[in-house]
Amino acid sequence: xxxxLAKSAIALAFSATAALAQSYPSDTITLIVPYSPGGNxxxxxxxxxxxxxxxxxxxxxxxxxxxxxxxxxxxxxxxxDPDGYTICFISTSPITVRPHVIEAPYDPMTxxxxxxxxxxSKQPVIVRNDGKYNSIEDVIAFAKxxxxxxxxxxxxxxxxxxxxxxxxxxxxGAKTTFLPSKGxxxxxxxxxxGTIDLAVISDYGPALDNGEIKILAETSPGRNPQAxxxxxxxxxxxxxxxxxxxxxxxxxxxxxxxxxxxxxxLKQITESEQFNTLMERIKAEGAYLNSADFTARVxxxxxxxxxxxxxxxxxx
Amino acid sequence: xxxxLAGVQLALTWQSIGAVLLGLIAGQLLGAxxxxxxxxxxxxxxxxxxxxxxxxxxxxxxxMFKGSLFGSSITAILVRTPGTPAAAATVMxxxxxxxxxxxxxxxxxxxxxSVFGDSFSDIVLIFxxxxxxxxxxxxxxxxxxxxxxFSLLTMGxxxxxxxxxxxxxxxxxxxxxxxxxxxVTASPRMTMGFLEMEEGIGLxxxxxxFLAVAEVxxxxxxxxxxxxxxxxxxxSDPADRRVSWPEFKSCLPVLFKSSxxxxxxxxxxGISATVAAFLAYNEAxxxxxxxxxxxxxxxxxxxxxxxxxxxxxxxxxxxxxxxxIPGDIAAALILSALLIQGITPGxxxxxxxxxxxxxxxxxxxxxxxLNLIFGHVLIKVAxxxxxxxxxxxxxxxxxxxxxxxxxxxxSVFDIQLVFLFGLLGWGLTKMGFPxxxxxxxxxxxxxxxxxxxxxxxxAGSVPNPFGYFFARPAFVILLVVMALMLVLxxxxxxxxxxxxxxxxxxxx
Numbered sequence: 001x002x003x004x005l006a007k008s009a010i011a012l013a014f015s016a017t018a019a020l021a022q023s024y025p026s027d028t029i030t031l032i033v034p035y036s037p038g039g040n041x042x043x044x045x046x047x048x049x050x051x052x053x054x055x056x057x058x059x060x061x062x063x064x065x066x067x068x069x070x071x072x073x074x075x076x077x078x079x080x081d082p083d084g085y086t087i088c089f090i091s092t093s094p095i096t097v098r099p100h101v102i103e104a105p106y107d108p109m110t111x112x113x114x115x116x117x118x119x120x121s122k123q124p125v126i127v128r129n130d131g132k133y134n135s136i137e138d139v140i141a142f143a144k145x146x147x148x149x150x151x152x153x154x155x156x157x158x159x160x161x162x163x164x165x166x167x168x169x170x171x172x173g174a175k176t177t178f179l180p181s182k183g184x185x186x187x188x189x190x191x192x193x194g195t196i197d198l199a200v201i202s203d204y205g206p207a208l209d210n211g212e213i214k215i216l217a218e219t220s221p222g223r224n225p226q227a228x229x230x231x232x233x234x235x236x237x238x239x240x241x242x243x244x245x246x247x248x249x250x251x252x253x254x255x256x257x258x259x260x261x262x263x264x265x266l267k268q269i270t271e272s273e274q275f276n277t278l279m280e281r282i283k284a285e286g287a288y289l290n291s292a293d294f295t296a297r298v299x300x301x302x303x304x305x306x307x308x309x310x311x312x313x314x315x316x
Numbered sequence: 317x318x319x320x321l322a323g324v325q326l327a328l329t330w331q332s333i334g335a336v337l338l339g340l341i342a343g344q345l346l347g348a349x350x351x352x353x354x355x356x357x358x359x360x361x362x363x364x365x366x367x368x369x370x371x372x373x374x375x376x377x378x379x380m381f382k383g384s385l386f387g388s389s390i391t392a393i394l395v396r397t398p399g400t401p402a403a404a405a406t407v408m409x410x411x412x413x414x415x416x417x418x419x420x421x422x423x424x425x426x427x428x429x430s431v432f433g434d435s436f437s438d439i440v441l442i443f444x445x446x447x448x449x450x451x452x453x454x455x456x457x458x459x460x461x462x463x464x465x466f467s468l469l470t471m472g473x474x475x476x477x478x479x480x481x482x483x484x485x486x487x488x489x490x491x492x493x494x495x496x497x498x499x500v501t502a503s504p505r506m507t508m509g510f511l512e513m514e515e516g517i518g519l520x521x522x523x524x525x526f527l528a529v530a531e532v533x534x535x536x537x538x539x540x541x542x543x544x545x546x547x548x549x550x551x552s553d554p555a556d557r558r559v560s561w562p563e564f565k566s567c568l569p570v571l572f573k574s575s576x577x578x579x580x581x582x583x584x585x586g587i588s589a590t591v592a593a594f595l596a597y598n599e600a601x602x603x604x605x606x607x608x609x610x611x612x613x614x615x616x617x618x619x620x621x622x623x624x625x626x627x628x629x630x631x632x633x634x635x636x637x638x639x640x641i642p643g644d645i646a647a648a649l650i651l652s653a654l655l656i657q658g659i660t661p662g663x664x665x666x667x668x669x670x671x672x673x674x675x676x677x678x679x680x681x682x683x684x685x686l687n688l689i690f691g692h693v694l695i696k697v698a699x700x701x702x703x704x705x706x707x708x709x710x711x712x713x714x715x716x717x718x719x720x721x722x723x724x725x726x727s728v729f730d731i732q733l734v735f736l737f738g739l740l741g742w743g744l745t746k747m748g749f750p751x752x753x754x755x756x757x758x759x760x761x762x763x764x765x766x767x768x769x770x771x772x773x774x775a776g777s778v779p780n781p782f783g784y785f786f787a788r789p790a791f792v793i794l795l796v797v798m799a800l801m802l803v804l805x806x807x808x809x810x811x812x813x814x815x816x817x818x819x820x821x822x823x824x
Contacts, residue, residue, distance in 0.1 A: 036725060037359030046363040066725040068511040148777050157502045177777035179770050180500050185642045186586045193453040206640025210662035281655050
């Protein structure tokens, strides 16, 4: 009896030390979402957390820390311990775009480790489906003939899609009127009512299915699967096309082991059938990039955006 | 007809009914806790609806939204703490009624008004969605500007207190409302360097601070003995515990008017239930024959905001069903849940495959019925809870207020704001400044500013701005109606003043 007790005690002691030295992850992981609950970023983050929890066998806590255009949540992630137990959701705007326009509390190039990308959202240039404009050339022609009369909007003012489209107009020397936005839904209503003639938004799915709108071009790299005939801005020879990514990041200085674990996990999740069904339904594109490739993309986009803000005078 | 029946059947399985009920009860309870709004809870639940049958997940969300709007009114009435911003206007007459021992009457009036507003807008949605949505599209930035400017104009005059005090409170609210990113240039403005203020002052910390914390501070002025009593004593007179038919009947005109207003506001994307509640309250008071009773426990003062804020929730689905455009966050969340299930709302689905739409309609009506039944249970429970002595209840309210403000976006800054606004609200009330104009100014200012500035940008983009605006039928009609109403309001203000002077009570 005593013998058995001693044995189990020893076994217990061993397992305890084993747990301490156990490889990542062995404890609850906090995923910070720098936006309020409800948007696509929040929905997909929670989905990723749920799936990653199954794969890694640890609990996830999803924390919404919204405010300051996502600067606050990402900053708290950048300042956390780089142990892999605090990570955050990131999207394009607070990483590669807004830091060029507004001072950010962190440096996207040095303060974060990029864990990997799981999704690209499409940000098409859309118009009413009433036959007035059938191509980007039509839009440019109208804008050049009637300076300032083309009214348009983008869901995120000074976000990537806005700036890419603005760079297109400036490259053509076309003068337009940009109306600041109150979000994608309101802009869609404004487009249908004729308040604006052109919009760059990501939540266009229902309106497209209902035949109310038409896609003229895509502001991110690659074509839009919803409108395979519409070119993207790069193909048309315009200076900017920016990927609107959904991805995960962590504080700088993360151990290689943690990065490798996340490379595997994200790959598994993005290959699952459930993930692909979700992507299809929210009209997004599942697009996996591992940490190394994604870091390269962020660096490239960050530099391109920096040059563009200087060259086209897009900064405030 | 077959598709109607098929749709109704989808939503009348026992799983769906159970889901509505579960959502409703959860919504009522969560709604009663400030900060834990239904919007937030639903947002947290959405990813999981992916794994659920659509006709379990969606009815549950619908139940939750409807339940929370009523649940939040109960705390607004009994402890002056609106569970969600939409119930803030209910505080104005609900809390005084509760203080008179008529808390149960007030809660029941809120329940009947909620269900009335819900049913009204659901019926409009079912029969007139595409028609109303087409009208709503005529409302552009110029029309929004007119609407909001008019609401602010009349507000100052009917606030009840001295006109200058009402105007001052409103302007202070408007000043607070412009803090944040400039709507056109997107550069920070009046944020005093706080990153947390870039998106403006949160409505929830502002409301909780101004209403709940200010009230706790006010109560702390009383002697200690007073704190052993319970906050809300309930009268045992049966007449104070229910809403009689004549009382309900006298509120009917207000109910119809406020529900129509709420439905109209809900059909316009981008204006919230909170705005509708305040507008309805203001209008009920303006058109009342005895406006002096408002703010002291008038049943119409509950009927108006409660029916209006609930009417918004159904009407928010109008642009969603007609064009696939969500009217507010609640509708956007329902849209997400539908999209995750592979259902795209809009005219196409109406034509080709309308069963899901009719199932949603059924769930909406079912939720109203269940809300009416289980609302009574919640009132009974709430009665017990608030029966504890003040010295226990008030600290609990403070803790919940702080936790609720924090929960919204996980920010300690918001807790500090709650107490800051608590002090400000307490101080202003002490000096006799009315609270309503301040809150309305705060809520409406961002809408006014962005729409006015966008209208100006539009004016600059058209060759003939006057021609552009005056060619818009909605703009012209609104302008005429508002000019007429303004004349009426001014005449009334003058008349009141003459009457007061004649009675030798000359008011400032």
